[in-house]
Amino acid sequence: MKGTVLLVEDQPNFREGLKVFINQSSRNWTVIGEAETGEEGWQRTLELKPDLILMDIHMPAMNGIELAERIHAHGLDTLFVIITGFQDFQYAQAAIRYGATDFLLKPCSDEDISSILDSAFKRLRTKRKERQTAREHLLRSILLKYQMNQELKSHFLRLFEGSRLWLVTMTDYFPEGKNYGADDLYVLQYGIYNMIQELAVSEDADAKLLILKEDQFILSVSSALGEACWREHAELAVREYLGIDIESVLLGPSTEIDRLVSAYNDYNEQRMRTVKxxxxxxxxxxxxxxxxxxxxxxxxxxxxxxxxxxxxxxxxxxxxxxxxxxxxxxxxxxxxxxxxxxxxxxxxxxxxxxxxxxxxxxxxxxxxxxxxxxxxxxxxxxxxxxxxxxxxxxxPYMNSIQQAIDYIEEHYLDSELSIKQVAENIHLNPSYLSTLFKKETGETFTGYVTKLKLQKAQVLLRNTDMKISEICQTVGFDDSTYFSSVFKKHFHVSPSEFRQHR
Known part of the structure; x- marks a missing residue:
């Protein structure tokens, strides 16, 4: 599935050239909107919810850094790349702080654009997998009563905003006349998943199929999607190709969590009463x-x-x-x-x-x-x-570790960042967090922060002409000699050698 791109650029010719190149040359991306100013870009972001924004730094009304800051402040899950002709490290520092994944320097070649898009698509695939996992975890937590609290409910409402949820159940993985065995279970699940997903997406581009249990899926669709067509086609296709019957019932809109839980429980109770x-x-x-x-x-x-x-x-x-x-x-x-x-x-x-x-x-x-x-x-x-x-x-208490990682991502430039500060923020004992962090990430706290800074430095070395001393300051190192030494220890080349081979 292609990723969607919003172009926010005040130069019409450059913007048009980008659009034509992406739509004609990229297998992974399609342009879904354009904007000439940062303010217009913000409105289009809210309207279109693109996967990626290519934004210029210097624009009227609201510049690219201000737009990046607003996206960051609102917690929007959108990748963005900064387009600039300037090598000002203050701009780069701000862009990195607000989550810029890369920089595109004018003038840029087709190869430069392709490289940026390929890198962004790898990040998008990772984010999609993470979102899929998060949605499935939330569904299991709420519908299967793993846990329920206000934070989970709020997260659920954000991830499933504007959706209706359907429960799809396999009535029997072992139908008569089919010699399916234990080893076939996950292959069958995968086949059913793909058939339903393909049919639902053909009618609703935003449809998402999530695995709830071995024999149950949740289909999240937009409120506008009609029910008859995809249900009939899905039931027919699964029966025809696999010999398995499925049932689909509407649980309700995502905004009514209590109704979803009640409808799910009612269905399963009714199903249990009919099981022999x-x-x-x-x-x-x-x-x-x-x-x-x-x-x-x-x-x-x-x-x-x-x-x-x-x-x-x-x-x-x-x-x-x-x-x-x-x-x-x-x-x-x-x-x-x-x-x-x-x-x-x-x-x-x-x-x-x-x-x-x-x-x-x-x-x-x-x-x-x-x-x-x-x-x-x-x-x-x-x-x-x-x-x-x-x-x-x-x-593994991964929720706590993820909270710690999120806090580090937000504050890694703070000179006073410490394991104690992170632990206090997520309400854990510092010594316990230190041990748990090393166990789950394979890195010490200090090593993880250092590695994160070096990864940010790689982005700047690859995509800007900033001085190494400026990059050192931008990513949070006080001493350029120490920065160069640590960089070479991690990547086996010096910062200048890395830049030469970018």
Missing amino acids: TPHAEDGTNKRQAVEAVKNEVMSLIISGDLQALRDYFEKVGGQAASLPLTDGKMLVINHALALNQISEVLGLFARQSNPAESLLPIVDQLPGSAELRNWFRAACQNFETRLDRWKQRAT
């Missing part, structure tokens, strides 16, 4: 039954709701006890096998605690439904305990 308890005489292939259980348990683990997992196990135990003993044992064996497979995947046990071949005789020896239920409850409690320990080890 598996019996031995159903003829269901054991492997498929185990995979279905595994998918359900993994979905609950992904949701992070340990109580929901306990409730699920308790419900299954009750069902097993209410069935004829043979059928109850079959239900328990399927769940026990699924838990063992999940344990292997997650590394919950040093080795498989109950190998599959030993489960059958163990369960077969249980004399009655009460003993069966108690055995299953003990097995589930053991699984829950080890899962809880695994989650404590595996959870």
Whole structure:
């Protein structure tokens, strides 16, 4: 999917030349708007929400630095490149502070423009992946009740502004007549994802399909998109190509979070009421039954709701006890096998605690439904305990680390920036943050800040004719000799050698 570009440039001929070059020569970008002044550029930014802005520094009404500052102040998730014919390090310093990703110096060649656009598109792909991950995390946090607070709600409203959300559910990954196995699960998920995404985007360019669980997606569409066409086409395409049935229901507008949660819960409760308890005489292939259980348990683990997992196990135990003993044992064996497979995947046990071949005789020896239920409850409690320990080890507290990184990005030019200052801002103990930061980023706090400054210096060396001493000051180094030494240590070339090979 191409990225969108807004051109903010007061010279008509140069602006027209940029537009023609980008639209005719770039495979990754398309120009969606133009503006002659910074003020007009700001209004067009709000209206069009471009992925990238190419903006001149010197324009009437509002210059490029002022526009960059306004974009930064409003927290807009937009890349921008500064176009300039000036090598004034004060402009460059301000542009870097407000988040400029690159500089385009006039006069510029086609190669210069192509290089800038290629670099920007790599950043855009990274940002899209991050936004996709953030949206999926928010959906799981809210709809699956992982956590809910005002900050998450506000973030949700920003990311899904002006959208309606549809729930798309796969009714069965293992339909009759198809020999799909466990190894096919993610391939099927990927195929269904691509078909629905392509059909929805063909009707709404802003449509986004997000993975909620193994068997459920959320489709975010603009409020104007009609429902009948994409639903019918998606259901037909998935059934025709994969033999799998899907259901689509409207949860509601993104602005009504409580309604979304209620609609999602109502749908799943209704779905559960129509699900038939598996019996031995159903003829269901054991492997498929185990995979279905595994998918359900993994979905609950992904949701992070340990109580929901306990409730699920308790419900299954009750069902097993209410069935004829043979059928109850079959239900328990399927769940026990699924838990063992999940344990292997997650590394919950040093080795498989109950190998599959030993489960059958163990369960077969249980004399009655009460003993069966108690055995299953003990097995589930053991699984829950080890899962809880695994989650404590595996959870990297990335939210805190991301907050720290965001704060560093904002304040790395402050001469007094310290791990203590960052820790106080995100409400963590400085010593704990220091240890956690090193564990998750692979860098010490000081090393990370230094590396960030050097990356900013590379941008200026590659795209400006500023003196090395000026670049040194711009990115926050006090001594140019020390700057050159650190630069060479990191990149194995001196700043001047790096510039020569730009």
